[in-house]
Ligand SMILES: Nc1ncnc2c1ncn2[C@@H]1O[C@H](COP(=O)(O)OP(=O)(O)OP(=O)(O)O)[C@@H](O)[C@H]1O
């Protein structure tokens with residue numbers, strides 16, 4: 149297991165907002181974390197990154213990365229680890245980039261922070277930009293001169309250049325329009341296939357989860373109420389809450405009472 153979470157609890161004061169008994173992420177695996185707004189998905193991400201204290205939350209339990217316990221690491225060691233082993237992308241990529249600096253400055257700065265020379269960082273950044281199908285000269289632009297989809301690709305390129313093993317993607321496509329969304333999802337699929345990256349994909353969109361994830365965990369009020377292979381959980385949910393979430397997604401939703409389970413066949417019958 150690359151990432152193994154056991155008995156994780158995240159609290160604000162005495163109020164627990166996340167209570168996860170077990171959640172794992174294997175090598176080159178894409179696991180979806182789904183659930184309604186406020187169910188604790190983002191705080192789970194922050195806890196994994198060792199950043200929950202920055203919003204005033206306290207964390208207990210175990211989070212292991214390749215066997216190393218993260219919850220007891222020093223802030224210094226955690227900083228070292230973020231980016232290099234665990235990278236994260238968020239809903240609004242713009243927040244990862246300062247509006248007053250060219251995006252390349254942020255990317256090169258992060259690479260240099262993790263020990264690359266100026267020349268190495270420049271080469272790695274250009275290579276990663278090409279891997280996410282962007283011209284490297286976009287690095288010379290300011291964030292406002294890139295589209296949301298381009299910025300999200302730059303954020304992914306940075307994770308690639310740092311050779312992160314685990315990518316935490318918190319609603320990475322919710323702010324993007326549908327075609328750009330599909331491109332970014334395809335990119336994530338490629339990272340897994342070509343780089344063996346493991347991805348924890350947080351999304352309230354079960355259609356996205358169905359398309360991309362090997363396994364899915366469904367969160368409600370801070371707890372995982374159901375988890376398993378994505379196909380199984382989404383086609384035959386065991387928990388009422390999962391079924392409710394699915395019912396809101398007509399394309400993959402369970403049939404309403406009295407409705408056929410399958411879509412009607414095309415007029416010219418099933419292809420054979
Ligand atoms: N800074 C904070 N102080 C107090 N409570 C907070 C704080 N941040 C989050 N919470 C609470 O923690 C719970 C989990 O929030 P979290 O942001 O993890 O939800 P989420 O599943 O990511 O939701 P969304 O889908 O809207 O992003 C919510 O009940 C929220 O109100």
Ligand SMILES: [Mg+2]
Pocket residue numbers: 189190191318
């Ligand atoms: Mg969130």
